Amino acid sequence: MKTASKIYTGLVMLFLFAPIAILLVFSFNDSKSLSVFSEFSLHWYRELFRDSETLGAVRNTLVLAVCAALLSTAMGTAAAVGIHKLKSRYMRAVMDTVTNIPMINPDIITGISLMLMFVFVGRLFGAATSLNFATMLIAHITFCLPYVILQVLPKLQQMDKALPEAAMDLGCTPMRAFLKVEVPEIMPGIVTGLIMAFTLSLDDFVISYFTSGNGFQTLPIRIYNMTKKTVTPKMYALATIIFFVILFLLLLSNLTDADTVQAVRTAREKKKAKNKA
Amino acid sequence: MKKTLSVLLCAVMLLSLCVLSGCGSSKTLTLNVYNWGEYISDGSEGSLDTIKAFEEWYAATYGQKLKVNYTTYASNEDMYAKLASGAVSYDVIIPSDYMIARLAKENMLLPLDFSNIPNYQYIDESFRGLSYDPQDLYTVPYTYGVVGVIYNANVVDEADAGGWELMWNEKYKGEIVQFNNSRDAFATAMYKLGIDVNTTDRAEWERALAELKTQAPLVKSYVMDEIYNMMESGEAAIGAYYAGDYFTMLDAQADGVDLRFYYPERTNYFVDAMCIPSCCQHKELAEIFINYMLSEEPAIANAEYIYYASPNSLVYENEEYREELGEEAVAILYPDIEDFSKLYNSYAYQNLDPETLGFVNTLWESLKIT
Numbered sequence: 001m002k003t004a005s006k007i008y009t010g011l012v013m014l015f016l017f018a019p020i021a022i023l024l025v026f027s028f029n030d031s032k033s034l035s036v037f038s039e040f041s042l043h044w045y046r047e048l049f050r051d052s053e054t055l056g057a058v059r060n061t062l063v064l065a066v067c068a069a070l071l072s073t074a075m076g077t078a079a080a081v082g083i084h085k086l087k088s089r090y091m092r093a094v095m096d097t098v099t100n101i102p103m104i105n106p107d108i109i110t111g112i113s114l115m116l117m118f119v120f121v122g123r124l125f126g127a128a129t130s131l132n133f134a135t136m137l138i139a140h141i142t143f144c145l146p147y148v149i150l151q152v153l154p155k156l157q158q159m160d161k162a163l164p165e166a167a168m169d170l171g172c173t174p175m176r177a178f179l180k181v182e183v184p185e186i187m188p189g190i191v192t193g194l195i196m197a198f199t200l201s202l203d204d205f206v207i208s209y210f211t212s213g214n215g216f217q218t219l220p221i222r223i224y225n226m227t228k229k230t231v232t233p234k235m236y237a238l239a240t241i242i243f244f245v246i247l248f249l250l251l252l253s254n255l256t257d258a259d260t261v262q263a264v265r266t267a268r269e270k271k272k273a274k275n276k277a
Numbered sequence: 278m279k280k281t282l283s284v285l286l287c288a289v290m291l292l293s294l295c296v297l298s299g300c301g302s303s304k305t306l307t308l309n310v311y312n313w314g315e316y317i318s319d320g321s322e323g324s325l326d327t328i329k330a331f332e333e334w335y336a337a338t339y340g341q342k343l344k345v346n347y348t349t350y351a352s353n354e355d356m357y358a359k360l361a362s363g364a365v366s367y368d369v370i371i372p373s374d375y376m377i378a379r380l381a382k383e384n385m386l387l388p389l390d391f392s393n394i395p396n397y398q399y400i401d402e403s404f405r406g407l408s409y410d411p412q413d414l415y416t417v418p419y420t421y422g423v424v425g426v427i428y429n430a431n432v433v434d435e436a437d438a439g440g441w442e443l444m445w446n447e448k449y450k451g452e453i454v455q456f457n458n459s460r461d462a463f464a465t466a467m468y469k470l471g472i473d474v475n476t477t478d479r480a481e482w483e484r485a486l487a488e489l490k491t492q493a494p495l496v497k498s499y500v501m502d503e504i505y506n507m508m509e510s511g512e513a514a515i516g517a518y519y520a521g522d523y524f525t526m527l528d529a530q531a532d533g534v535d536l537r538f539y540y541p542e543r544t545n546y547f548v549d550a551m552c553i554p555s556c557c558q559h560k561e562l563a564e565i566f567i568n569y570m571l572s573e574e575p576a577i578a579n580a581e582y583i584y585y586a587s588p589n590s591l592v593y594e595n596e597e598y599r600e601e602l603g604e605e606a607v608a609i610l611y612p613d614i615e616d617f618s619k620l621y622n623s624y625a626y627q628n629l630d631p632e633t634l635g636f637v638n639t640l641w642e643s644l645k646i647t
Contacts, residue, residue, distance in 0.1 A: 033509055033529035047321045052329070053347065119364040128558060129366040214309040214365050215346035225314030225349040229583075230505050230525065232315070 020243060027236035044237040051234060057222040058238070061202060064133070064218060068140035069198035075141065076148025076197075077190055081182075083149070084156040103146040111210035114139045118211065131213030139211040140201045147200060148193035155189035156182075195253070306343045308562050311356060311367040313549070314349040318575070318582035325578035331569050343562075360385065366556045368563040371419050374548045378409040378628045386415040387553045393564035396571035396591075403617040404588040407548060408627055416550035417567050420585040422519040423612065424461075424545040427526065430535040432514040441469035441541045443515055445488075450495045452514035454507055457499035459641035460626060461545070462489060465517055468543040468624070475627045479636060486640045493644065505529075508536060519547075520609050521585035538609055546617075546625040548588075586610045588617075 030039040048054065079099065086092045102110055115131070118138075122130020163185065167177040183190075205220040212221060223235055310328075320326030328345050335343045350356040353376040359365055360380075372380065380386050391397055400418055410416045426443055432452060437443055444453055444465060456462040466488040467474045472481045497513050507513040508526050511534040518526075523538045530536050551567045553560060569575060573591045577598050580587040592598055599607050613620065629637070 031529060032525075033531065036510075036529075036531045051319060051321055052326065053319055115362065115364060119362060122364065128556070129364065131364045212348075214311075214348065214367065215307070217348045222314070222349065225351040225355075227351050227502055228313045229315045229522070230502065234321070 023236050024240050024243070027233060027240045029233060032230075032233060044233040047232075048234045048237045048241075054219075054222065054234065054238065057217055057219045060216055061218040061220075064136060064140060065198050065201040067137055068144055068201040069194050071137070072141045072144035072197045073148050073190060073194045076145050076193055077152050077186075079145070080149045080152035080156060080186075081178075083153060099146050099149050101146075102143050103150075107143075107204075107206035108210075110143060111139070111207040114142065114207065115210040129214060131211060133213075133216045135213065136208060136211050136216060136218075139207050140204065143204070143207060144197035144200055147196045148190075151193035151196065152186055152189040155186040159185045306341060306559070306562070307346055308343060308369070308559060308566055309346045309348075309365075309367045310369045310566065311348055311350060311359075312369075312371045314351060316349070316371065316549075316583055317347075318578035321582075324582055325574060327570070327575045327578055330575060331566065334569065335565070345566075360554055360556065363556075366558050367554055368557045368559050369551055369566055370554050371549055371551050374407070374409040374550070375626055375628050377416055377550060377552060380552070380554070381410065381415055382628075385555050387555055387557060387560060388414045389417070389553060389567075390560075390564060393561060394568045394571070396568050399571060399590045400588050401590055401617070403615060404548070406618055406622075408622045408625070409548070410550070415552050417552075417571065418548050418550045418588040419570070420521075420580075420583060421546065421548045421588055421617075422521050422585045423540060424464075424517055425520055425523070425538050425540045425609075426515065426517050427508060427523050427536055427538050428516075429508070429511060429514040430537045431511075431533060438537070438539055439541070441465055444517065445469070445492050445495070446515075447495060449515055451497050453492075453496050454498055454500050454504055454513045454516040455489075455492065455496050456517065457501050459637050461517075462499070462641070462644075463637060464545055464626070466492070468541065468545075471543065474545070474624065475629065477630065477633050479633075482633075482637055482640060486644060489644050490647070493647070499645070509534065519585070521583065523609070524584050524606060540612060543624055546621045548621070548625075549585075584610075 025037065027044055028040050028042070029037050030041040030043055083092060083095045083099075086095065114135075118130045118135045159182065164177045164181050167181045168174060172180065203220065205224065208218050209221055209224075212218065219238075223231065226232065226235070318324045318327045320329070328347050332343055332345055335341070350359065353372050356370060356372055357376060357379070360367070360370070377386070394417065397417060404418045404421070405413050407418075426438070426441070428438060428443065433443070433449065437446055437448070443449075444455070456465065463482070463485050464474045466472075466485040467481075470484060470488060472485060476482070497507075500507065500516070504513075504516050504518055505522070505526055508516055509529045510531050520538065520540075523536070527536050551570065553563045553567075557563055570579070571589055571591075573595070576587060576589045576592050577595055580589075580592045580598065581601060587593060593607075593611055602610065
């Protein structure tokens with residue numbers, strides 16, 4: 001039984017990580033081949049850093065993801081606070097449903113409908129082109145928003161309602177009570193929402209595909225467009241770099257998480273010890 | 278407090294709407310170029326970065342800064358969808374022949390002013406009057422190519438090579454790959470049987486289908502891009518593809534694989550050409566760009582990067598370029614250039630009418646099901 005479960009775990013790991021491992025190995029291949037590993041070299045990494053179009057696409061993708069994540073987090077947090085304060089249960093159900101629509105809608109429908117709307121509005125204003133960075137940003141905020149709300153709302157519900165009330169009793173203005181008491185309480189939700197929005201925006205293809213305009217192309221679209229000829233191993237090099245950067249960030253965030261959890265625990269234990277004494 | 282905040286938010290929203298619709302469009306010169314992915318020399322492997330070179334050349338010649346917005350697409354159909362959405366504006370596009378015919382028919386192309394494109398003189402006479410643009414109004418050819426048969430000489434007997442028959446040879450059962458799109462797959466059968474690939478006669482299409490059905494048991498799989506890996510690794514031994522792509526495979530072939538290439542008697546030709554779509558905003562600038570692409574240095578750099586044949590005499594008559602390619606590659610890439618327009622107009626695909634196209638697709642599905 002135990003060996004079976006070990007084999008099962010091993011297989012799962014294999015299927016999860018074998019593709020990444022192959023990509024990693026062949027990014028160091030000297031030739032273009034995907035079947036023969038001829039010689040170890042950093043050739044494709046050098047090529048990657050010489051390719052200004054691809055680096056431009058990477059920059060575009062990052063700028064878009066950072067902007068979309070920050071804006072959607074700010075808007076989503078505000079929306080979550082608003083929904084939480086709603087008194088009528090009926091209204092709350094309506095708001096929940098409405099915010100969830102972009103999340104359950106298939107990407108392709110969101111993409112096409114956003115594109116149609118941008119074109120329609122653009123025509124209304126008589127502009128020759130209606131798709132650009134701003135439209136892509138709006139599209140990305142649209143699909144990130146529900147995820148942020150979904151992360152922040154439960155934290156608000158978990159929070160003790162008496163906390164901000166107590167702060168206001170002690171002389172805080174409502175704004176100050178919100179910033180000093182509520183925000184720190186729901187911070188983990190906000191941070192998770194931010195990270196989720198960032199990653200969602202980073203690897204979105206379908207919606208970006210429909211809403212991208214003349215001058216602004218993101219990395220997923222650029223890679224997709226290489227399929228007339230074969231995708232060059234430069235892209236394996238790029239994927240490897242992105243993989244390690246994300247791995248590093250993940251480790252960092254997990255480590256800091258573990259640190260805070262540990263810190264909270266020791267503080268609690270100290271308190272207990274004090275109380276006993 | 279609440280009211281002022283919501284009024285403020287509304288104002289921000291409206292303002293962004295204004296920005297989005299282009300109220301604040303900037304005054305710097307920009308040229309929007311829309312091309313296939315990996316279809317221009319981009320500075321890798323020590324080659325010329327054509328786009329950057331054009332920007333520098335323009336600034337030096339006209340004393341004005343110019344930014345090229347270069348974006349890419351994966352297929353003619355993707356490009357068409359973007360263009361037809363009306364949401365974008367491109368100044369130069371480089372579609373394939375059949376798509377050019379369709380765009381011209383739908384009034385989506387602007388006639389070129391050839392006085393702005395003096396380098397057009399270097400395009401060989403045999404590339405004029407091609408069926409997709411019979412009066413040479415809209416297009417300047419960029420690349421062209423010919424479909425041929427690729428085979429692994431370690432598996433295939435030299436004596437069997439030579440015609441389309443190789444793809445129907447029972448000796449090589451399970452070694453053959455066929456195109457996974459209706460037009461290309463049917464064409465192989467039609468060239469083999471000597472049928473006109475642009476026929477509207479349904480009986481002829483049915484004959485081609487019967488031929489494909491006899492081939493089906495021999496076929497390993499129906500592929501498009503996957504052909505690169507299958508041929509390079511030796512997984513498959515026979516397949517048809519473009520001459521330029523054969524060299525890509527040759528570059529990456531595994532040990533024990535010996536890829537060779539030949540042209541059957543009747544085959545398909547394609548041309549990708551530069552055009553100016555009707556949504557263009559800087560027509561003269563676009564023509565200057567096209568003209569620059571035809572000048573010697575960028576044209577050679579592009580031809581070396583893309584590895585497709587160039588219709589530009591500055592390229593194929595250039596000694597250094599021919600040397601760089603090698604004799605064998607030149608012979609394969611540039612066959613029978615004198616008769617190109619005649620061969621092209623009799624064998625290349627033309628846009629089929631929707632009814633025939635629909636009929637062909639039903640036949641194709643019936644092949645794929647069985």
